[in-house]
Amino acid sequence: KAGVTQTPRYLIKTRGQQVTLSCSPISGHRSVSWYQQTPGQGLQFLFEYFSETQRNKGNFPGRFSGRQFSNSRSEMNVSTLELGDSALYLCASSFRTGGIRNEQFFGPGTRLTVL
Amino acid sequence: AQSVTQLDSHVSVSEGTPVLLRCNYSSSYSPSLFWYVQHPNKGLQLLLKYTSAATLVKGINGFEAEFKKSETSFHLTKPSAHMSDAAEYFCVVGFSGGYNKLIFGAGTRLAVHP
Numbered sequence: 001k002a003g004v005t006q007t008p009r010y011l012i013k014t015r016g017q018q019v020t021l022s023c024s025p026i027s028g029h030r031s032v033s034w035y036q037q038t039p040g041q042g043l044q045f046l047f048e049y050f051s052e053t054q055r056n057k058g059n060f061p062g063r064f065s066g067r068q069f070s071n072s073r074s075e076m077n078v079s080t081l082e083l084g085d086s087a088l089y090l091c092a093s094s095f096r097t098g099g100i101r102n103e104q105f106f107g108p109g110t111r112l113t114v115l
Numbered sequence: 116a117q118s119v120t121q122l123d124s125h126v127s128v129s130e131g132t133p134v135l136l137r138c139n140y141s142s143s144y145s146p147s148l149f150w151y152v153q154h155p156n157k158g159l160q161l162l163l164k165y166t167s168a169a170t171l172v173k174g175i176n177g178f179e180a181e182f183k184k185s186e187t188s189f190h191l192t193k194p195s196a197h198m199s200d201a202a203e204y205f206c207v208v209g210f211s212g213g214y215n216k217l218i219f220g221a222g223t224r225l226a227v228h229p
Contacts (some may be wrong), residue, residue: 004158008178024151032214033216033217036216040221042220042221042222043205043217043219043221043222044219045210045216045217045218048214048215048216050214050215055214056212058216062129080162089161090158090159092159092215092217094215097215098213098214098215099209099216101147101164101166101209102209103149103161103164104161104215104217105161106145106151106158106159106160107158108157108158109157109158111156
């Protein structure tokens with residue numbers, strides 16, 4: 001079974017631009033969560049989508065948004081990029097939502113650099 | 116509120132010696148706890164998880180962790196380190212708010228020397 005895939009793997013953008021990242025979950029998984037990893041803040045939860053609905057969002061500004069399609073693929077968008085948005089963005093998929101014991105499988109991440 | 120604290124930011128061991136990575140957790144509920152490993156420029160791989168079935172949890176690559184409720188700890192151990200174990204390790208607690216959210220510790224970077 002193929003794992004979680006993320007595209008692109010690397011991105012370089014300039015301040016003020018916007019960016020869209022894509023995540024394809026493991027086949028059959030309907031939950032996709034997004035995390036931001038930075039040296040200063042570590043790994044932080046961005047949001048989770050399940051059956052095309054955002055379940056919850058972490059403490060991030062409205063410039064960070066996402067969506068999920070009927071095939072469970074998810075996209076994350078960051079508008080008006082700031083230097084501090086430079087990070088590794090990881091997505092994780094899971095078969096179900098709502099349970100603390102749900103195992104999440106991570107993709108390789110997208111490395112975003114904002115210049 | 117739930118949280119995890121990894122007590123060491125860096126651990127250095129020699130190949131063939133035991134590994135101990137320490138983690139304390141805070142949770143009002145019976146927690147779900149995980150250890151993930153991240154190799155350079157790679158995603159996160161699940162090493163093991165505790166879900167209340169057994170206090171000693173065995174994972175992949177010879178790692179295991181013991182859940183100690185009285186000490187609120189979930190330390191990761193391995194009897195003999197390999198060079199390939201050099202990576203960053205994250206202790207993680209599952210959020211109990213009804214959706215999929217993981218709360219990560221700050222990470223422990225493990226160095227393995229020949």
